Amino acid sequence: MTHQARKRFGQNFLHDPAIIERIVQAIRPQPGQRLVEIGPGKGAITLPLLAACGRLEVIELDRDLVQPLADRAQGIGELVIHQQDALRFDFAALAGDGRVRTVGNLPYNISTPLLFHLIAQSDSIQDMHFMLQQEVVDRMAATPGNRDYGRLSIMIQYHCRVEPLFGVGPGAFQPAPRVHSAFVRLTPWQQPPVSVRDTDCLATLVRQAFSQRRKTLRNTLKGLLSEQDILATGTDPTARPETIPLEQYAALADRLAEHKQGE
Numbered sequence: 126m127t128h129q130a131r132k133r134f135g136q137n138f139l140h141d142p143a144i145i146e147r148i149v150q151a152i153r154p155q156p157g158q159r160l161v162e163i164g165p166g167k168g169a170i171t172l173p174l175l176a177a178c179g180r181l182e183v184i185e186l187d188r189d190l191v192q193p194l195a196d197r198a199q200g201i202g203e204l205v206i207h208q209q210d211a212l213r214f215d216f217a218a219l220a221g222d223g224r225v226r227t228v229g230n231l232p233y234n235i236s237t238p239l240l241f242h243l244i245a246q247s248d249s250i251q252d253m254h255f256m257l258q259q260e261v262v263d264r265m266a267a268t269p270g271n272r273d274y275g276r277l278s279i280m281i282q283y284h285c286r287v288e289p290l291f292g293v294g295p296g297a298f299q300p301a302p303r304v305h306s307a308f309v310r311l312t313p314w315q316q317p318p319v320s321v322r323d324t325d326c327l328a329t330l331v332r333q334a335f336s337q338r339r340k341t342l343r344n345t346l347k348g349l350l351s352e353q354d355i356l357a358t359g360t361d362p363t364a365r366p367e368t369i370p371l372e373q374y375a376a377l378a379d380r381l382a383e384h385k386q387g388e
């Protein structure tokens with residue numbers, strides 16, 4: 126039976142052999158490495174990865190894809206299929222004392238929550254190679270002053286090095302998505318260039334700062350930090366959130382953490 130691509134599962138299957146080859150080359154899978162693929166679909170990148178590693182774990186939500194995938198993997202290597210929602214998957218439990226490499230042509234409809242789910246477990250992840258909407262990769266890699274710079278840029282860059290690798294046009298997929306895509310490498314920092322006392326404070330602060338991009342920090346951060354607090358970190362309270370670098374957000378988050386501790 127042929128499988129109809131399901132929109133609700135964000136199914137756009139890769140069918141361009143040159144792009145699949147570029148993806149595998151960028152990942153450089155080695156025998157014995159612990160790779161986990163999110164959303165293997167019909168196996169476009171799964172099978173070459175399995176051939177290179179000998180063993181692969183995959184997380185696929187669509188149960189109709191599971192048996193065909195298991196059949197295709199026969200004779201290539203050991204494929205462990207978790208028929209599960211990647212948004213609920215416990216990567217830390219899978220990694221145990223070690224760390225896993227995660228890869229995937231992600232379902233675009235859940236890419237942002239999935240990225241947040243992954244960075245929350247980044248201690249258990251060696252690296253991540255993902256196909257995403259070009260627009261999401263632009264936001265992840267954006268620097269202060271850029272119109273794409275925002276919550277996603279800051280939270281991802283706090284946890285990982287971001288390397289956009291190459292763009293991919295809609296024609297590489299079946300069905301073709303409406304948007305352009307890009308392949309990106311995220312490498313969780315071993316030694317973070319910026320650290321905060323409490324990442325929850327950073328998350329709270331950044332969410333609130335960007336809730337109204339056009340306002341000044343003094344206004345958006347009302348209720349969390351006073352103008353004096355902002356000044357005490359060496360930050361201009363009349364600056365707009367999209368101009369503030371990560372280091373400055375870290376200083377503001379530490380100020381917030383101090384207040385929370387004093388409560």
Ligand code: SAM
Pocket residue numbers: 134135136137138139140163164165166167168169170184185186187190209210211212229230231232233235
């Ligand atoms: N890797 C395949 C390829 O490149 O052709 C398929 C990629 S397709 C963009 C996304 C895949 O993620 C689909 O197979 C879809 O069923 C699966 N998927 C969607 N939501 C998921 C979820 N919450 N957890 C795990 N897999 C999911």
